[in-house]
Amino acid sequence: MTTTGSVSTLDGNTFVVSDTAGDIDASPTEPNGLFSWDTRYLSRWVLTLDGHRLNPLSTDDLHYFETRFFLVPGTGTVYVDATLSIIRRREVVDGFREELTILNHSATPVNLTLRLDAAADFADLFEVKDHLKKKGKYYTRIDDNLLLLGYERQTYRRETLINTAASTHVDAHGQTTDAPAAAIDADGVTFTVHLGGHSSWNTELHVRCSLWGWAANQRVTARTETGHTRKDMEEDLDEWIAGAPKLECDWEPLKHTYRRSLTDLAALRFAPMTSGERTLPAAGLPWFMTMFGRDSILTSLQALPYAPSLAATTLAELGARQGSRIDDFRDEDPGKILHEMRYGELTAFEERPHSPYYGSADSTALFLILLDEYERWSGDTKLVRDLEYEARAALDWIDQYADLRGDGYVWYQTRNPDTGLENQCWKDSWDSISYTDGRLPGFPRATCELQGYAYDAKKRAARLARTIWRDPTLADRLDEQAADLKRRFNRDFWIEDRKYYALALDADGTQVDALSSNIGHLLWSGIVERRRAHHIVEHLLGPRLYSGWGIRTLAEGEERYNPVGYHVGTVWPFDNSFIAWGLRRYGYKNEAARVAAGILDAAEFFNGRLPEAFCGYDRAVTKYPVPYPTACSPQAWSTGTPLLLLGTMLGLQAVDEHLVVDPALPVGIGHLALLDVPGRWGHRDAYGRGRVQVRADDRLRKLRPQLSTLQTLVNRRENR
Amino acid sequence: MTDPTADYFHSLGEHGRYPLLRATSGTIRFDLGGDGHAEHWRVTINKGHIEVSRGSEHADCVVHVAKALFDGMVTGQVNTMAAVLRGQIDVEGELHLIVMLQRLFPGRPPLPASTTRRHHK
Numbered sequence: 058m059t060t061t062g063s064v065s066t067l068d069g070n071t072f073v074v075s076d077t078a079g080d081i082d083a084s085p086t087e088p089n090g091l092f093s094w095d096t097r098y099l100s101r102w103v104l105t106l107d108g109h110r111l112n113p114l115s116t117d118d119l120h121y122f123e124t125r126f127f128l129v130p131g132t133g134t135v136y137v138d139a140t141l142s143i144i145r146r147r148e149v150v151d152g153f154r155e156e157l158t159i160l161n162h163s164a165t166p167v168n169l170t171l172r173l174d175a176a177a178d179f180a181d182l183f184e185v186k187d188h189l190k191k192k193g194k195y196y197t198r199i200d201d202n203l204l205l206l207g208y209e210r211q212t213y214r215r216e217t218l219i220n221t222a223a224s225t226h227v228d229a230h231g232q233t234t235d236a237p238a239a240a241i242d243a244d245g246v247t248f249t250v251h252l253g254g255h256s257s258w259n260t261e262l263h264v265r266c267s268l269w270g271w272a273a274n275q276r277v278t279a280r281t282e283t284g285h286t287r288k289d290m291e292e293d294l295d296e297w298i299a300g301a302p303k304l305e306c307d308w309e310p311l312k313h314t315y316r317r318s319l320t321d322l323a324a325l326r327f328a329p330m331t332s333g334e335r336t337l338p339a340a341g342l343p344w345f346m347t348m349f350g351r352d353s354i355l356t357s358l359q360a361l362p363y364a365p366s367l368a369a370t371t372l373a374e375l376g377a378r379q380g381s382r383i384d385d386f387r388d389e390d391p392g393k394i395l396h397e398m399r400y401g402e403l404t405a406f407e408e409r410p411h412s413p414y415y416g417s418a419d420s421t422a423l424f425l426i427l428l429d430e431y432e433r434w435s436g437d438t439k440l441v442r443d444l445e446y447e448a449r450a451a452l453d454w455i456d457q458y459a460d461l462r463g464d465g466y467v468w469y470q471t472r473n474p475d476t477g478l479e480n481q482c483w484k485d486s487w488d489s490i491s492y493t494d495g496r497l498p499g500f501p502r503a504t505c506e507l508q509g510y511a512y513d514a515k516k517r518a519a520r521l522a523r524t525i526w527r528d529p530t531l532a533d534r535l536d537e538q539a540a541d542l543k544r545r546f547n548r549d550f551w552i553e554d555r556k557y558y559a560l561a562l563d564a565d566g567t568q569v570d571a572l573s574s575n576i577g578h579l580l581w582s583g584i585v586e587r588r589r590a591h592h593i594v595e596h597l598l599g600p601r602l603y604s605g606w607g608i609r610t611l612a613e614g615e616e617r618y619n620p621v622g623y624h625v626g627t628v629w630p631f632d633n634s635f636i637a638w639g640l641r642r643y644g645y646k647n648e649a650a651r652v653a654a655g656i657l658d659a660a661e662f663f664n665g666r667l668p669e670a671f672c673g674y675d676r677a678v679t680k681y682p683v684p685y686p687t688a689c690s691p692q693a694w695s696t697g698t699p700l701l702l703l704g705t706m707l708g709l710q711a712v713d714e715h716l717v718v719d720p721a722l723p724v725g726i727g728h729l730a731l732l733d734v735p736g737r738w739g740h741r742d743a744y745g746r747g748r749v750q751v752r753a754d755d756r757l758r759k760l761r762p763q764l765s766t767l768q769t770l771v772n773r774r775e776n777r
Numbered sequence: 778m779t780d781p782t783a784d785y786f787h788s789l790g791e792h793g794r795y796p797l798l799r800a801t802s803g804t805i806r807f808d809l810g811g812d813g814h815a816e817h818w819r820v821t822i823n824k825g826h827i828e829v830s831r832g833s834e835h836a837d838c839v840v841h842v843a844k845a846l847f848d849g850m851v852t853g854q855v856n857t858m859a860a861v862l863r864g865q866i867d868v869e870g871e872l873h874l875i876v877m878l879q880r881l882f883p884g885r886p887p888l889p890a891s892t893t894r895r896h897h898k
Contacts, residue, residue, distance in 0.1 A: 212864040377877065381797055384853070384884025405862035412858040446796050472887075 067324050068122045068149045068290070070094060070347060071266065078113040079126040079145045079155075080104060083178070088185050091153060091217075093266040095347060095401035097185065098217040101176035104145065104157075106130050106169060111143055121324035122290055123148040141167070150290060152218075152265035157248075164254035173262070174245040177217045179208035181401030183409060193402075197243045204241045213405055216267040221246055222260060229255035236260075268400070297323045301363045304703070305730040310661040311699075317665035318699045321691040322360060326367070348398045348413075350375055350420030351483060352693050354427045359634060359697030361434050362704055362734050368431040369440060375424055376447040378413060380454075385472035386410050388481075392454030394420040396478070409476050416478040417485075418459060418469035421451045422510035429517030432525070433711040436737030441525045452518055452535070455511050461501045465545060466562065467511050470501035482507060483632075484575075484610065488617060489624035490561050493570045495616030498563035505558050506575045508546050509582030515539040516583070547586050556592040558585075572596060572612035574632050580639025590643045597636060598648055605676025606659045607633040608652065613673075620673035627670040627685050630656050631694035634701040641705050646721035653702040654723035660699060667695040703731065707743045711736060720745025782809065782844065785851035786818055789881070790829035799825035801877045806836035811844040820878065838874040841867040853883035 065074050071093040075081045081102040083089045091099035104111060111128035118124055126145040140163040146156040161167060183189070193210025204219040224236035236258060240247045250258050297319070304315045353375070357368035380393035387410045388396075399411035410416075425448060432441050441448075461468035471477030479487050482504045490504060491497050519535035522528045550558045552568060558576050559568035577597050579585045585593055596602055601612035607628035611618050619626045633656050640649035659682040660667050669692040672683040706729060708719030716738050722729055727747045733740040807818045817833040842850075846865055849855030857879035860866050868875055 213862070214864055381880040382853075382882075382884035383887075385887050386885045387856075389884055400862055405859055405864075407856060407859050412856050412862070443800065446799065 064116055064118070064124055064126075071149055071152065073099075073147065073149055073153055075102070076113075077116050077126070078104070078111055078128055079116075079124070079147060080110065083185075088182075090180075090185075091264060091266070092182065093152070094268055095182045095399050095404075096215055096266075097180040097182070098152075098177055098215070098266040099175065099264065100178040100180065101174055103174040104128075104143075105172045105174070106141075106143065106159075108170070108172075114142075120291065120294060121320060122150060140165075141169075152263065154261060154263050156259065156261045159250060159252060159258045161252045161254060161256050166251065166253045166256075169250040169252060171248040171250055172245060173247075175204060175206065175217075175219055176244065177206040177208070179215050179402070181403045183399075183401060183403050189403075199241050199243065202238070202241075204243075204246060210402065210406075213402060214267075215402075218265045218267060219246065220263040220265070222262070224248060224250075224258065224260035226252070227257045227259070228253050294320070294323055297364070300735075302734045303732040305728070305732065307727045308725060308729075310665070311657060311726070311729075314657065314660045314665035314699045315703070318696050319363070321666060321696040322356075322364065322367075322693070322700075325356075325691060325693050325696060347400070348374070348395070350394045350396050351417055351423060354394075354420060354423040355631060355635070356693040356697040358427055358430060359631075359694065359701040361430060362709055362731070362736070363700050365431065365435050365735060368427055369435070369437065372424070372428055372431065372440060372444060375420075376444050379447050379450060380415050384415075387412070387414050388416040388471055388473055388477055390415070390454060390458040392421065392450035392452075393458065394424045394451065396420060396481075410473055414477075416471055416473075416481050418467055418481040418504075418507050419483065419510050421454050421459070422467070422507070422514035424448075425451050425514035425518050426510065429521055430711075432521065434736045436714075438525050441521055445526050448518060448521065452515070455514065456538075459507075459511075462503075462564075462566075464566070465542060466503045467507040468501035468503045469507075484624035486623045486625075488622075489610075490569060491571055491611075491615070491617045491625075493572075493615055498561065498567075498569050499565075501564055502561050502569070504561040504575060505546075505550050506578040506582070508542065508550070509579045509584040512539050512542050512546070512584040513582040515542070543584050543586075546584055547589070551589070556589075557596050558593075571615045571617075572601060573615075574602065574608050574610050574629075574636065577608060577632070577636030577639055580643050581635050582639075583642060585643070587643070590645075594640065594643070594645050594648055597640075598651065603655075604628055604673050606655045606671065606682050608636055609673040618673075621685065623670070623685070626673040628659075628673055628682075629670045629695075630659070630667040630698040634694075634698040634705070637702060637705045641708060646708070646719075649705050650721045650723040653706050654725065656698060657702060665699075666691055667698055668692065669695055703729070707731060707745050709734070709743055714738060716741045716743065718743040718745070722747040781848040781852050782818075786820075786829045789820070789827060793827060795825050795827060795881060797825070797880055798822055798827070798877055801825070801874065803837040803871060803874045804835075805838045805840060805874050805878060806833065807847065808833070808839060808841045809844040809847050810841065816844065822874070822878065836870070838868065838870040838872070840875055841869075850879070850882055853885050856885065857882060 064077055065072055073091045074089045081089050081091065081099055083100040090097040109131055112131040114127045114129055116124060116126055124147050128143040128145060129139060130141055140161065142160045142162065144158040148154050159169065159171065193208055193213065196207045196209065198205040202221045206217040208215050221239040221241065224238065226234050226236045237249050248260060252258050301319050304312055306312055353371045357371045360367050375394050378395050380389040380391055383390055393415045395413040395415050396417035397411050398413035399409065403409040404411045428441060428444060428448060432438060455467060459467040461470060469481035471479060471481065478485050480489050488497065490502055515535045516539045519532040522535060523532035549562065550568065552559055552570055557572055558579060560571045560573045560575055561569040563569055576593050580590065580593060597608055601614050602608050607630065609626055609628055610632065611625040617625045633652050637649040637652040640652065659671065662681050668684045670685040672685060674683060706720065706722055708721060710717040714737060716734055716736055722745050729745045731743045734743055801822050802824055803822055805820045809816045817831060819830045819832055819834065819836060821828045842865065846855055846860065850857050850860065861868065
């Protein structure tokens with residue numbers, strides 16, 4: 058969310074998006090509201106004092122689950138009546154709680170009417186996103202201290218329960234007395250407040266989301282069995298931060314970005330309805346607060362050296378939901394790892410296939426890659442043994458179900474043309490895969506990075522088969538298949554006269570020839586022939602792909618290139634983080650550091666929180682990274698990006714029983730250390746020193762490296 | 778008269794071993810209502826080994842659902858997870874047991890004219 062002045066408070070897949078006064082006033086295009094399980098439980102929540110909206114003085118994000126709004130009555134002029142102030146404190150815990158306090162700063166008593174307008178449209182997030190109309194009917198019930206807003210469509214019921222509590226008055230001497238209770242009507246709650254001089258008034262409301270309707274709010278969340286209180290959440294967050302490695306560094310903004318990433322990652326943890334306490338990363342706010350195969354896996358990979366428990370849960374949960382049958386509506390096959398799970402009305406009525414939906418061609422190979430990488434770091438062979446069946450089913454899916462043309466490549470084509478996804482790779486918008494001249498290929502399509510993931514998955518599964526499953530026959534077969542795939546890939550995807558790999562093969566096996574960031578993922582997978590790697594690196598850091606902030610999704614000069622196009626010219630931080638990892642894999646340390654520095658520089662402009670994507674404009678032109686108009690933030694794999702980039706700068710690798718450190722820092726960072734990196738070695742520290750000592754006065758003048766001129770900067774300093 | 782539910786449970790019990798459920802243990806009771814009577818089926822899962830019986834004894838997970846709807850679930854016409862979200866299935870106890878078991882139910886039958894060429898080796 059980059060809407061100006063919006064505030065998000067969240068806990069797993071329950072979140073509130075409001076304006077800076079704390080008000081929710083949803084319009085068709087603004088995803089404001091209280092959302093839980095993909096449904097909007099409050100579309101209106103507006104506070105007025107004597108009929109007037111309040112003006113925000115400041116907003117304080119205490120924690121990701123708690124926000125405080127400091128408000129004063131408005132006068133319609135630049136001057137405000139400062140004799141009253143209102144504090145609105147909201148915490149998202151089991152729905153949300155809101156505490157309202159009015160302070161009278163003058164000696165004169167006042168009579169006030171405080172009102173909260175409440176309404177719920179129970180929109181499915183898909184309806185908000187695509188502007189669809191509701192099919193059911195609304196109802197309201199008023200009880201003692203309760204306003205119930207409900208929605209019903211056949212057996213489907215969702216209810217919002219708004220409870221009021223006692224109000225209290227505290228006079229100038231600290232004497233506390235009960236104040237009149239709230240009056241409840243169908244459209245909200247009204248408080249009549251008699252406020253003495255230098256006194257305060259206080260009340261609390263509790264808003265709960267009922268998913269099941271009939272059972273009187275029995276099963277609101279998966280976590281209701283255990284006390285899920287604010288104190289628990291504070292302790293949990295402290296524990297989370299304390300369990301992660303400590304960062305030491307002479308570049309202050311990086312420390313801030315690191316802290317922000319760890320906190321946002323904690324906020325994005327999400328317990329699917331049936332997993333009990335175990336959490337995995339949801340994809341991102343506001344549209345994707347749910348389980349995504351690809352996003353959860355890639356984020357878990359990014360966070361492995363920091364929070365390995367995310368990977369374990371992601372693997373176990375995705376394994377338990379692995380495809381088990383052929384279902385065309387859901388693009389499900391046996392062995393396939395899911396794409397996306399949703400809980401809203403459209404999914405419930407099978408108007409959308411997300412229960413769960415299996416339309417991604419990469420999540421299955423990525424599952425195997427995470428399984429191996431997780432074991433390399435953690436030494437958790439038990440999980441690898443527990444998931445042997447799922448891993449074998451995933452391998453079978455790659456060979457049998459993904460190979461739609463029978464030529465040994467991974468292909469995709471949805472079997473649900475109405476509501477399925479056209480593009481089942483990470484660039485899943487309709488126009489992301491094109492030829493240089495702008496034409497779109499027919500289906501099925503085989504994008505290049507899918508082949509890279511399949512290659513890497515087979516190599517890694519071979520290791521697991523050899524060392525843990527004790528099946529050398531399988532291991533040999535996988536190694537042979539991988540070698541064969543690499544050979545064929547380098548023959549069929551390589552465009553000799555342009556020196557890069559085609560974005561995809563089309564239905565006829567013809568190369569889809571656009572230059573794209575996908576070739577960077579090929580480095581990460583290791584499918585690039587070593588003699589060709591330097592060509593790929595030149596393209597990635599050349600002017601057509603590299604913007605100065607990062608590598609664009611599609612190269613400048615391609616017919617469909619658009620710096621503001623979702624997958625056709627914007628820069629995606631997560632994409633860059635995996636490309637940086639790939640550059641390291643092929644020994645391009647300095648280039649990896651350069652990619653890391655550009656993205657981390659950009660993070661500083663977003664106060665340490667990288668959005669999903671930013672525009673592909675050249676750095677020299679805009680001077681700052683322009684956020685993509687409707688990009689998600691915080692978004693899991695953007696949140697994980699600084700973590701992976703830190704790892705690539707330090708050259709962290711889990712090799713046998715050891716943590717290998719091989720640092721290459723960008724200019725501008727003098728020293729960098731991660732202390733207590735957890736893994737099979739226990740805890741180890743990783744240190745890196747920069748090639749160029751950064752002088753204190755350089756930093757004071759904010760002379761950070763302009764990365765496009767990195768080499769000249771180095772030369773200048775070295776020649777002094 | 779065909780009874781998809783009875784057919785399904787019989788074949789489920791006959792087949793016996795299900796590697797998909799090898800990490801799952803517990804009992805599920807299906808209380809199938811409709812036409813003024815209720816029938817009870819019990820599915821006992823023991824690390825992937827399944828036994829089916831009739832009876833209304835205690836279970837770790839109790840699923841209340843209309844018989845007609847359940848016929849749809851075991852023939853792939855109705856998706857179990859979507860029906861739970863719709864409020865057509867009431868689950869008491871351990872939800873994860875039914876989430877795991879429903880993976881054995883068939884997928885939605887294909888439309889007559891499938892749009893995808895599928896290669897089978």
